[in-house]
Amino acid sequence: MKTRLIQELKRLIRAWLLRSTRNRPEVYLTFDDGPHPVGTPALLDVLRRHEVPATFFLIGTAAERFPDAVDAIVADEHLIGNHSLTHRHFGQLGSLGQWRQMRAAERILRRHDRLRGRPFRAPQGRFRPLFGLWLALRGRGPIHWSLDSGDGGFTDVDELVEHLREHPPGPGDVLLFHDDSPVTPRALERLLPEWKAAGLTFARLPGWEVGR
Template sequence: MQPRSRKTRLLGLLPSRLVTTRAGARGNVLYLTFDDGPHPEHTPAILDLLRQHRATATFFLVGELVDRHPDVVRRIVDEGHLLGNHSWSHPRMPDLPIQAQMEEIARTDARLASYDGRARHPFRPPYGQLPHKLLLQFARSGRPIAFWSYDSNDYQRLPAATLLRQIRANPPRSGDVVLMHDDNQDTVAVLAGLLPDWRAQGYAVRALPGDRA
């Protein structure tokens, strides 16, 4: 499993005003992101770890799950993390007409705004699927798509020890946007191992810069 896939390398060749895969870093910084939450059990456990290690992250939330777990979303905001938009129902965007795609995004932006007061949020398409019509819509509005440059592969549901060994063998580099998912216990266990590693290596772990919406 390649943490820097051909797809993300190709997307990284696009202008950053269209698609962002990395973030400019002053010093040693990793940008940590989580998709598919909020989860009532695993997201709080991840927040505990981030607080313990003085780290922040961006949480790309699914709108319908926000409505189910509002207390978790409030905690994400209260503890200084950034909310991201991961659509309302986590559909495969290419299966929807463009109007329905935009409605998924707008509905989620509106719901997230009730927590953080921001009209727009970084958007990451479910499954990393980016239809060209959606990209054009975002380009017209001057809004980049928020991708990643380093995939932890935690969605493969491999044992935490296996994932941790793979990540340590091919670790992220400063400026990488790291993709993880806050919907399973193995990610919690992996993060518990990685955060001390990264801190010992001199990395600060941060949310995406706040203007990337």
């Protein structure tokens, strides 16, 4: 019974947070697990060519290792989100441990865009209800997704493209990708023109300014 109540509370928090995008006309591309020394620059090149904004949920320790990639994200006016300090075992931490991971990553990311607040996405979407409620009441997240691209499960770009053609995004969708997937940039190179031709428009997640 307790487990069901916890899962229901998490579902309600996610549904409440997705309300801000559900009735909007744009699609929101989001990228987790960066920055990546190869994947992030490749994604930025594709987004730049197609003039598409996005939101990158970055891991704090990776941002310390690859600061130039973070600066490139900011320079292209994409939004930086918080994806915890280390990512590993985040879902196993208690509420206080998750809060500490979020705050530590925040201090690192703030060096790059100087924002005082940013969206947070929990690794694998796993968070403690108390921590999630704390974020929600402050308008920080936890940001979920309405459509998972599944890019982490594909090694063939044609298969990923076909999968997303069968399950395309629609207005208001928050679409999940990953910086460290080698097939994602090539798939988006083909899909973004198709999605634009179908009338879709793209935006950063709403509610936050973009740092420079």
